[in-house]
Amino acid sequence: MPIEVDIAIIGGGPGGYTAAVRAAQAGRSVVIIERDKLGGTCLHRGCIPSKSLLRSAEVYATIGEAAAYGVTIPEGKISVNWNTVLQRKNSIVDQLFRGLQALMKQHRIEVLNGNARIIGPSIFSPRSGAIAVELADGESETVVPKNVIIATGSRPRRLDGLAYDGVNIATSDEALDWPSRPSSILIIGGGVIGVEWASMLSDFGTEVTIIETADRLLPTEDKDMGAELAKALRKRGVKIITSASLQTAGCKVSDTGVQAEVITKGETLSLNAERMLVSVGRQGNVENLGLENTDVKSDKGFVLVNPITLQSGESHIYAIGDCIGGIQLAHAAMHEASVAIDHLLGRKISRTADRDIPRCIYSRPEAASIGWTEADAKAQGFPIRTAKLPFRILGKALVYGEVEGFAKVVADSASGDLLGVHLVGAHATELIAEASLAKLLDAVPWEVGRTIHPHPTLSEAMQEVMLALDGGASHG
Structure with a gap:
C-alpha cells in the first residue's frame, strides 16, 4: 500500500528537517526521503565537520602563541595528533546525527532511506507528485503526498x-x-x-x-x-x-x-x-528526481521557484535550500523551509532577501557580513556614507590578543537606513547577529549606536562603528 501523507520532503538536510519539524508541529503528517544520512551536507560534509577542524587548528595556533600571554610550554614542544582531530570531528557529527534522529521520532516524522523519484499522474494520484522510493535495502515504496518539498541540497562543483x-x-x-x-x-x-x-x-x-x-x-x-x-x-x-x-x-x-x-x-x-x-562553488542536486514528469523546471542545475512563495512550476511542489541556487547556506535553507511551510499552511509569509541573510567565514580572523557591499550599494544608486573602525581600538580585542580586523557600516545618507555591515575580527560570526536583528527591525545606525553595549566586549565594535557615521564614536 502507498504511504499517504500531507507533506513529502525530498532531502533531510537543514532545509528538509526544519520543514518537517515545522509541519509536524502544525499537526501535518510528514515523510522525509533521504538518500544518505539525515543532516545532509551541512552536518556530514560541510558546516559542522569543517568548523570542528577549524577549532582544532585555532587551538593549536593559540598554544603556539602562548608565550605572548606569559604561558610557557615545557620544552616548547607541541604537536598535532591528526587521528584525534578526526575522531573529535566524527564524534561531534555523530552526536548531532543521533540528536536529529531523536527529533524525528519525537515529532513522529517518518524517514525513508533511499532514492526518490517524482512520478507523473498515475493510479496513485491524478496529478504529478507521487514519489517512487528505491529503498537502501533494495525494496521500494510509493509515497503519495498532498504537497512536496524538494530540498536536495548541492555538491561541490x-x-x-x-x-x-x-x-x-x-x-x-x-x-x-x-x-x-x-x-x-x-x-x-x-x-x-x-x-x-x-x-x-x-x-x-x-x-x-x-x-x-x-x-x-x-x-x-x-x-x-x-x-x-x-x-x-x-x-x-x-x-x-x-x-x-x-x-x-x-x-x-x-x-x-x-x-x-x-x-x-x-x-x-x-x-x-x-x-x-x-x-x-557548488551545484544543485537536481538530477534523477523525475522533474521531467512534472512542470517543475530547472536552469543551470537549479530548480526554478517563485522567489516569494518558493513554489515551483507545480503549485503543490516547493523547492528550498541549495538546490534553488542563490545564497547557499544552511540557515538560508532553514529560513526558506519556514517560508514554504507557512505558505502551504495558508499563513502570512515574508521571505528575507538573500542579501539580508548573514554570511559568515570561519577563518582566523573570522569575517561576517549582511546587506549591500559598498560597491553594490553605489551601483544601485544609493547615496551612501560609510564608517570603518579597527578592532585594535577595543580593550577586549587587546586582552584577547586578537586585534586584526575592523567593523564597517554602509548607510543611506538620504534616508539614514542601514544598508550593510561588514566585519572582520575575532567572533565576527557571532557579532553579525546584532546587525541581522537591526535589519529585521529596520533600525537605523544611530539606534544601534544608542544601544548600551557592555564594556569591555567585542560587541562594542558594533556600537562604535554606528556612532562613527555621525562622528560620535567614543574610541574612533
Whole structure:
C-alpha cells in the first residue's frame, strides 16, 4: 500500500528537517526521503565537520602563541595528533546525527532511506507528485503526498579535465576525511570555502597557496573584507595568486604530489604541492528526481521557484535550500523551509532577501557580513556614507590578543537606513547577529549606536562603528 501523507520532503538536510519539524508541529503528517544520512551536507560534509577542524587548528595556533600571554610550554614542544582531530570531528557529527534522529521520532516524522523519484499522474494520484522510493535495502515504496518539498541540497562543483581521486586532487567533501595533514597544498578558489581551508591548514603548519580567478579574495564580498583577510593570511605565510587561471590540462599527479600550471597576468607559473583542493562553488542536486514528469523546471542545475512563495512550476511542489541556487547556506535553507511551510499552511509569509541573510567565514580572523557591499550599494544608486573602525581600538580585542580586523557600516545618507555591515575580527560570526536583528527591525545606525553595549566586549565594535557615521564614536 502507498504511504499517504500531507507533506513529502525530498532531502533531510537543514532545509528538509526544519520543514518537517515545522509541519509536524502544525499537526501535518510528514515523510522525509533521504538518500544518505539525515543532516545532509551541512552536518556530514560541510558546516559542522569543517568548523570542528577549524577549532582544532585555532587551538593549536593559540598554544603556539602562548608565550605572548606569559604561558610557557615545557620544552616548547607541541604537536598535532591528526587521528584525534578526526575522531573529535566524527564524534561531534555523530552526536548531532543521533540528536536529529531523536527529533524525528519525537515529532513522529517518518524517514525513508533511499532514492526518490517524482512520478507523473498515475493510479496513485491524478496529478504529478507521487514519489517512487528505491529503498537502501533494495525494496521500494510509493509515497503519495498532498504537497512536496524538494530540498536536495548541492555538491561541490568540479572542474573538467582534473583527475579527481579524493586524495591528491579533491573537493572539500573528500578532504574532510583525509587520513593525514598535507605538508603543502594548492587551493583552487579564493571564496569562502577556499579561505576557510587556507586558514585552517596554515594554522596546522601546511604550506598553502590559493589560486583565484578574480583580482582579489572573496570577490562577492566587500572589497575591504577580502583585503583584510588576504593580509592576515599572507602574514601567516599563505601565498595568494589572483587574476589566475588554472590550466587543467597541465595538472599532473606523481609520487611527489601535484604539479599545476597557472596563468596570471600573462605569465605561466609552474606550481607543486602534495595535494590540491578544488573549491570553485557548488551545484544543485537536481538530477534523477523525475522533474521531467512534472512542470517543475530547472536552469543551470537549479530548480526554478517563485522567489516569494518558493513554489515551483507545480503549485503543490516547493523547492528550498541549495538546490534553488542563490545564497547557499544552511540557515538560508532553514529560513526558506519556514517560508514554504507557512505558505502551504495558508499563513502570512515574508521571505528575507538573500542579501539580508548573514554570511559568515570561519577563518582566523573570522569575517561576517549582511546587506549591500559598498560597491553594490553605489551601483544601485544609493547615496551612501560609510564608517570603518579597527578592532585594535577595543580593550577586549587587546586582552584577547586578537586585534586584526575592523567593523564597517554602509548607510543611506538620504534616508539614514542601514544598508550593510561588514566585519572582520575575532567572533565576527557571532557579532553579525546584532546587525541581522537591526535589519529585521529596520533600525537605523544611530539606534544601534544608542544601544548600551557592555564594556569591555567585542560587541562594542558594533556600537562604535554606528556612532562613527555621525562622528560620535567614543574610541574612533
